[in-house]
Amino acid sequence: MKLYILVLLILLSVLFVTNAQSATLTVTKTADSNDGNCNSDCSLREAIAQAANNDVVIFDPLVFGGAATIRVSLGQLLITRNISIVGTNAYLLEILATQAGGIPIYRVIEIGSSANVVISNVTIASVTFPGETGVDYGGGILNQGNLQLINVTITDNLAWEGGGINNRGILTIINSTISHNTARHPNSFGHGGGIANSGVMTLTNSTVSGNIATSGTSQLGGLGGGIFNGSSGSATLKNVTIAFNQQVRGSGGGIFSTTTLNLGSSIVAQNSGGDVDGSFNSLGYNFIGGDPLLNLLTDNGGQTQTHSLQPNSQAIDRGNGTIAGVANDQRGLTRPVDNPAIPNAPGGDGADIGAFEVQAAPTPTPTPTPTPTPGGDGFENDVAPRTAGDGLVLTTDVVQMRRFVVNLDQVNPATNEFQRADSAPRSTFGDGILATGDVVQARRYATTLDPLTPAAGPTVAADVGLRAVIGGSLFGTKVEASSLLRLERGGDGSIAVELESAIEVSAVSFALRYDPALGGAVVLAGELPDGAVLTVNDTVAGKLTVLIDSAEPLEKSLRLVSIGFENEAVDRVVKFDGSASLSDRNGNAVPVEWRK
Numbered sequence: 001m002k003l004y005i006l007v008l009l010i011l012l013s014v015l016f017v018t019n020a021q022s023a024t025l026t027v028t029k030t031a032d033s034n035d036g037n038c039n040s041d042c043s044l045r046e047a048i049a050q051a052a053n054n055d056v057v058i059f060d061p062l063v064f065g066g067a068a069t070i071r072v073s074l075g076q077l078l079i080t081r082n083i084s085i086v087g088t089n090a091y092l093l094e095i096l097a098t099q100a101g102g103i104p105i106y107r108v109i110e111i112g113s114s115a116n117v118v119i120s121n122v123t124i125a126s127v128t129f130p131g132e133t134g135v136d137y138g139g140g141i142l143n144q145g146n147l148q149l150i151n152v153t154i155t156d157n158l159a160w161e162g163g164g165i166n167n168r169g170i171l172t173i174i175n176s177t178i179s180h181n182t183a184r185h186p187n188s189f190g191h192g193g194g195i196a197n198s199g200v201m202t203l204t205n206s207t208v209s210g211n212i213a214t215s216g217t218s219q220l221g222g223l224g225g226g227i228f229n230g231s232s233g234s235a236t237l238k239n240v241t242i243a244f245n246q247q248v249r250g251s252g253g254g255i256f257s258t259t260t261l262n263l264g265s266s267i268v269a270q271n272s273g274g275d276v277d278g279s280f281n282s283l284g285y286n287f288i289g290g291d292p293l294l295n296l297l298t299d300n301g302g303q304t305q306t307h308s309l310q311p312n313s314q315a316i317d318r319g320n321g322t323i324a325g326v327a328n329d330q331r332g333l334t335r336p337v338d339n340p341a342i343p344n345a346p347g348g349d350g351a352d353i354g355a356f357e358v359q360a361a362p363t364p365t366p367t368p369t370p371t372p373t374p375g376g377d378g379f380e381n382d383v384a385p386r387t388a389g390d391g392l393v394l395t396t397d398v399v400q401m402r403r404f405v406v407n408l409d410q411v412n413p414a415t416n417e418f419q420r421a422d423s424a425p426r427s428t429f430g431d432g433i434l435a436t437g438d439v440v441q442a443r444r445y446a447t448t449l450d451p452l453t454p455a456a457g458p459t460v461a462a463d464v465g466l467r468a469v470i471g472g473s474l475f476g477t478k479v480e481a482s483s484l485l486r487l488e489r490g491g492d493g494s495i496a497v498e499l500e501s502a503i504e505v506s507a508v509s510f511a512l513r514y515d516p517a518l519g520g521a522v523v524l525a526g527e528l529p530d531g532a533v534l535t536v537n538d539t540v541a542g543k544l545t546v547l548i549d550s551a552e553p554l555e556k557s558l559r560l561v562s563i564g565f566e567n568e569a570v571d572r573v574v575k576f577d578g579s580a581s582l583s584d585r586n587g588n589a590v591p592v593e594w595r596k
Contacts, residue, residue, distance in 0.1 A: 022054040028063055032073045044070050044085075044095070045077060053082045059093065069094045072108055079145075080112035087122035090153045090176075090303040097126040097157075107135045107142055107159065113169065115145035121303060123153040135159045138166030139181060143199070146170040151303040154178045154194075160185040161228070162196030163211060171201045175330050177304040178206070179297060183213045183222060189250060190214050190221075192228030201235045205330040207306055207355045208240065209297050213256075214248035221249025224256030225271060229278070234260035238283070238324040239335075241307050241354040242268045242275075243294055252277030265319040267292050267354035285319040285345055287353045302331030306356045316358055317342040321351035329357035378416070379452045380423035380430070381442035387415040393445035393452060401442045402535040404434050405509055405581075406545040413460060420455045424587035429457030435581035436507035437589055439549045444587065447551075495563040497546075501556050506585040507549035508560060521564045522546055528554065534561065553585055 025038050025047040033043045038050040047057045059068075065088075072095060087093040097108045108124050111117050124140045139157030141147070146169055153176065154164040163181035165171070183190035193211030195201070213222025225245035229235045235257070247253045253273035255261065257280060264283025268275045275289050293310035300306045306329075309316055321327070321336045329335045335357040338350025352358055382389035383404070384396040403409040404421055411417040411434070422430030423445075424437030444450045499508060522544060524534045532550040548560055583589060 022056055023052065024056045024058055025051055026058055026060050027070075028060045030063070030068055030070050032071060034074060045072075045074065048077055048079055048083070048085075051081055051083045055081075055083050057083060057085045059086075059088055061088070064088050064093060067092050069096050072097045076106040077109045078112065079109065079117050080115050082116040084118040084120075085122070086120055089121055090123050090151050091299070093121065094123040094125055107138050107140065108157070109141045110138070111141065111143040111145040111147050111169065113144040115147075117145060118148045118150065119152055120150040121152070123155060125154075125156045126158060136161070137196070138162045139164060141165045143167045143171050144169045148172040148174070149176050150174045152176040153304050155180050157181045159183060160188075161191040163190075163193045163213075165195045166192070167195065167197045167199045167201050167233075169199045171197070171199060173201075173203045173206050175204075175302065175304065175332065176206045177297075177306070177330075178208045178211065178226075179305065180210045182211065183224075183228070185215050188215065189223050191230070191256075192224045192226075193222065193245060193247075194226045196224070196228045196230075197235050198231035198233040200233065201229075203235075203237045203240045204324050205239050205326065205328070205355050206241075207297070207304070207330060208242045209244050209307065211245045212248065213246075213250060213252075215250075221251075222247040223250045223252055224277075225253040225273060226268075227255045227257075228252070229255065229257040229259055229261050232259060234262075236262040236264075237266050238264045239319070239321075239326075239329070239351075239353075239355055240266040241294070241356065242266070243270045243292075243307055244297070245271045247273035255280075263288075264323040265321070265351065265353050267294075267315055270294065283323055285323065285348060285353060287315050287318070290314075292354070300331060300356065301333065304330065306330050307354070308356050309352060309354070309358055315353040317350045317352060318345040318348060319351040319353035320345070320348045322349060330355040333357060333359055378420050378455055379445075380420060380426075380455050380457075381438070381445050382452075382455075383417060383421050387412045387417050389420060393442060395446055398439065398442045398446050401434075401439045402533070402547055402549065405436065405439055406535050406537040406547045408535075408537045408539070416455070416459065418461060419457055419459045422457050423453070423455075424583070424589075426450065426453065426587060429453070429455070432458040432461055434461070435589070436509050436547065436549065436583040437581070437587040439547065440507050440583045440585065441587035443549070443551060497560045497563070499554060499556075499558055499560055501554075501582070504553040504556070504584055505582050506551075506553050507547070507581075507583040508554070509545070509547040509581045511543060511545045512563065523562050523564070524548070524560075528558070528560065 027044045027047050028040060028042045031043060032045055034045050038046045051057060095108055126139055137159060139159035140154045157164050161183060163183040164178045178194040181194050183193045190213045193213040194208045208226040211226050213225045215221050225247040226242045242254045245253050253271035254268045254275040257278035261280040262283055263280050263286050265285040267287045269287060269289055269292050292315045293313040294307040295310060297305045297307055300308045317339050327335060336349050336351035337357055337359050344350045378389050379393060381393045381397050381401060384400040404411060411421055421434055422438060423441040426441055445452055522536050529550050529552040532548060535547040537545040
């Protein structure tokens, strides 16, 4: 299926190619600068400015091989030529508009009226505070040309009309997610929390979730929490999921439409303030209203977050994959996957409705019984002293595991260090991810709660990007989940991180992104059990990675840490970022969701 997606990208790019020969420009830094040159020192802005028609902008793998944020600080990125911007991965590469005080006085990207542009494999976001109204049109993107978005996340943007995107041209969105954007007009109705469309728009295999349309005045409200489709525009949605969006004091929590709207094999449900306001042309196999039993928006594979379907969902096998005409879902996985135990819709082919396709369950394999004899690869969690260990798992190994989880140290694949560090779940010899569960399992080995186990799991990290990318800003409504972390802003320039969980938790890790001018000092809260250990990575400017682990289960509702910031006079943005991880006392992962 990766080959299919690659071919699709190539074919889409070819649509914009003329007889002119294209060139490739390479972005070599995250800083925003514009000296008129794109050479060995080239910003994204400089690459865009220097690109000619049909050129391709890529990103230096030595600089952008992991998670990276390009902070757009010199004004919006204006694209007026026919170019392609090919990112690394939407979970890893973020293009972020940010200014002093956290107030975005400009959008991230504008596409000129004569430009044909393809953008793929990136996240486009802004930093905002509640109460702000943002820019006028398109907080993330204003499109007046011909724009294709492929494997793109548009999140946390704010504008009067089109919190995420304002489309006045031709817009094609494929395998992408538009989430947690806000349309808030200062003195009128906010239009389209996710997208405001007055052009020609097509969405395929994409998700629109958690967006809000509202107004800055209490007498008015918002139109189209997810999508506003108005003027003389038209919108066609195929295998799209539009859920959990909201309009405030207005109409159309999911979609507000006054013009041509085509819906096929799509979910529009669980939106606050109505799912669809306005007429639409059904292409068949839709799920409108009711409860399709969607799970929370999260990483289910692919490059963008999706809502997976619960086992009893009435959207399973009730769609028709021929409507969208592609053989994959938003994640790039096979569609249709027909479950013979579930009746298909009349005339359907067993595809699921919406952006997500439930895959066939894997054939279960017997769980291996660990044998406590050291092999050539050593014992699980035997990571100290580095890099070969010493055949024992002691407190020194627990400390080293903490350093791995918060990225103070990187594992050395040449000495099989990852395989030894990755120990949870114990039944599968790890899962390809270093997280809180591996620290808890190391503690269990060190205290002889579990017998030592030879390392036999993955030898390298799983290719999952930032496994639980956090969207949404800090100061909003609570997201209901079995476990969540709540961030509150205090009047003393401090942040309190609290845990609310229905399950016993013994370890928590998370990351914060903030304006580097704030500084930041982390202190354990007094409510934690004796012996709780705090590990902090503050070596990256503007980012804190925090791990708290305890031999005793944490209280189900308590304050974990307080984080003090130096610059208290200026209202600056602080946001959760990166992967979050919770584990129980046995090292098993606990579901986590953030209050957005």
